[in-house]
Amino acid sequence: MTVSDDHQSAHDHTITVGIVDDHALVRAGLRELVESEPRLRVVGEADDTESAIDMLASLRPHVALVDLELPGGGGIAVLEAAAARVPETRCLVVSAYSDYAYIAAALDASAAGYLLKTANRTELAEAIVAVSKGTTVLDREVAQRLQRRWRDEREPEVSLTPREVEVLSLIARGAANKEIAAELGLGIRTVEGYVSNVLAKLGASSRTEAALWAHEHRIVGGGPGPLSPNRP
Numbered sequence: 001m002t003v004s005d006d007h008q009s010a011h012d013h014t015i016t017v018g019i020v021d022d023h024a025l026v027r028a029g030l031r032e033l034v035e036s037e038p039r040l041r042v043v044g045e046a047d048d049t050e051s052a053i054d055m056l057a058s059l060r061p062h063v064a065l066v067d068l069e070l071p072g073g074g075g076i077a078v079l080e081a082a083a084a085r086v087p088e089t090r091c092l093v094v095s096a097y098s099d100y101a102y103i104a105a106a107l108d109a110s111a112a113g114y115l116l117k118t119a120n121r122t123e124l125a126e127a128i129v130a131v132s133k134g135t136t137v138l139d140r141e142v143a144q145r146l147q148r149r150w151r152d153e154r155e156p157e158v159s160l161t162p163r164e165v166e167v168l169s170l171i172a173r174g175a176a177n178k179e180i181a182a183e184l185g186l187g188i189r190t191v192e193g194y195v196s197n198v199l200a201k202l203g204a205s206s207r208t209e210a211a212l213w214a215h216e217h218r219i220v221g222g223g224p225g226p227l228s229p230n231r232p
Contacts, residue, residue: 015132016043018061018089020052020078022070026117030065030094030124037125049073053081056089062132064091066111068102076109083110090131094119098141107208112174113137134174136211146212158201158213165219167194171207172214 017034019042021027027045034040044059046052049072056064056078064082068075079091090112095102103114112131115124116139127137138146160168163184170180181191195207204210213219 013039015040015063015128016059016061017041017128018043018052018055018059018064019045020047020055020064020070020075021067021094022047023067026067033121033124034065034128036121040125040128047071049075049077052078053085056082056086060086060089062088062090063112063128064089065094065128066091068093068095068097068106076105079106079109079111090134092127092131092137094124098139098145100145103142103146107212108206110208114142115139116141136172136174136215138212138215143216146216160198160201164194164198164201167191168198168202168210168214169219171195171198172211172219174211 017040019027019030019034021030024047027047031042031045034042043061044055046055047070049070052064052066052070064078066075066078066082070078075093075095079093082089082091091110092113092115093106093111094115094117095106096117098116106114113127113136115127115137119127119139123139130137166184167180170183175183177188177191177195180186180195181188184191186194199205199207199210202210202213204213
């Protein structure tokens with residue numbers, strides 16, 4: 001693990017980033033890309049699972065760029081440990097793999113996004129900023145692969161009320177039930193009921209799956225999507 005000596009001097013508006021990859025050249029390239037953006041700064045690096053978990057627990061960067069192929073346990077173990085120990089750090093997977101199994105495993109392990117290593121400078125910077133704000137980010141190819149998976153499974157038509165759409169949109173942005181309640185002016189138990197209804201209607205087993213559905217159907221990001229909400 002390597003740590004920048006001046007990581008404590010970052011301004012409040014600076015987004016701190018940790019890099020986790022077992023290839024030194026890849027880490028160097030990611031560092032160069034990240035630090036070409038003035039609002040972003042790398043505070044630490046790690047090249048295996050154990051050092052990655054230690055680095056994230058110690059430095060608590062806003063965002064961690066995590067490769068899935070790591071010695072000592074793998075990137076999924078890093079994602080799971082980060083979710084348990086430093087939930088304030090949002091993990092963005094940066095991988096060479098676009099297979100559904102890798103994507104699903106990463107998202108199930110609480111990854112906040114999934115980019116391919118073919119992403120350019122602008123895409124990486126925008127993804128880091130978005131993830132730091134609580135948005136789930138998916139590479140276009142990854143999103144298309146997930147969409148094909150949904151279609152292959154012959155997803156049934158879903159009908160949500162306008163309020164359920166609002167709740168789903170906030171889920172997709174990473175909001176917890178308390179945050180949804182505050183945003184919509186609802187009681188926590190009311191929100192819990194809406195969340196349960198949304199998951200049931202989507203056939204989703206987790207908030208992550210619901211968030212994926214929302215992104216795939218353009219519920220998040222502005223503009224009308226293919227879903228036509230019912231009136232309450």
